[in-house]
Amino acid sequence: MLFSININGERRRVDVDDDTPLLWVLRDVLGMTGTKFGCGAALCGACTVHIDGVATRSCVTPIDSVGTSQVTTIETIGETPAGARIQKAWLEREVVQCGYCQSGQIMSATALLSQNPNPSDADIDDAMSGNICRCGTYPRIRAAIKLAAQSGRQGG
Numbered sequence: 430m431l432f433s434i435n436i437n438g439e440r441r442r443v444d445v446d447d448d449t450p451l452l453w454v455l456r457d458v459l460g461m462t463g464t465k466f467g468c469g470a471a472l473c474g475a476c477t478v479h480i481d482g483v484a485t486r487s488c489v490t491p492i493d494s495v496g497t498s499q500v501t502t503i504e505t506i507g508e509t510p511a512g513a514r515i516q517k518a519w520l521e522r523e524v525v526q527c528g529y530c531q532s533g534q535i536m537s538a539t540a541l542l543s544q545n546p547n548p549s550d551a552d553i554d555d556a557m558s559g560n561i562c563r564c565g566t567y568p569r570i571r572a573a574i575k576l577a578a579q580s581g582r583q584g585g
């Protein structure tokens with residue numbers, strides 16, 4: 430079936446089964462491999478994208494549910510104000526270890542910061558609890574989110 434979906438500000442046409450997960454449309458059909466596959470069951474967060482600004486597990490999002498919504502992926506999240514601050518803070522706090530989970534972490538963190546510019550520790554834990562990191566980068570993730578929030582308050 431032919432779908433026309435909005436991804437990163439562009440309209441893309443894909444011909445796939447209507448229950449194809451958005452993750453596989455991104456990775457296999459469109460070649461956008463920044464979004465990662467981990468569990469395929471909404472348990473790890475590696476596949477997180479934004480749909481109309483909301484952090485969403487693309488592995489369990491059928492393409493026919495996307496409709497006219499705006500999909501944003503790791504490839505362009507740095508073009509948003511919150512995404513740019515998060516990515517800068519990620520570098521400054523040297524968050525990444527193996528990197529596999531980090532696209533999803535950055536997408537969840539950016540959604541949090543967009544909706545809540547001044548998150549508490551509890552807000553961070555709540556927003557990030559579905560993103561698993563086997564390398565245990567959680568303390569640096571929390572520090573980077575706080576740094577990004579601080580830079581937002583300072584107009585950075």
Ligand code: FES
Pocket residue numbers: 465466467468469470471472473474475476477486487488489
């Ligand atoms: S691959 Fe989607 S949540 Fe794990």
Ligand code: FES
Pocket residue numbers: 525526527528529530531561562563564565566
């Ligand atoms: S940085 Fe290795 S899984 Fe998170």
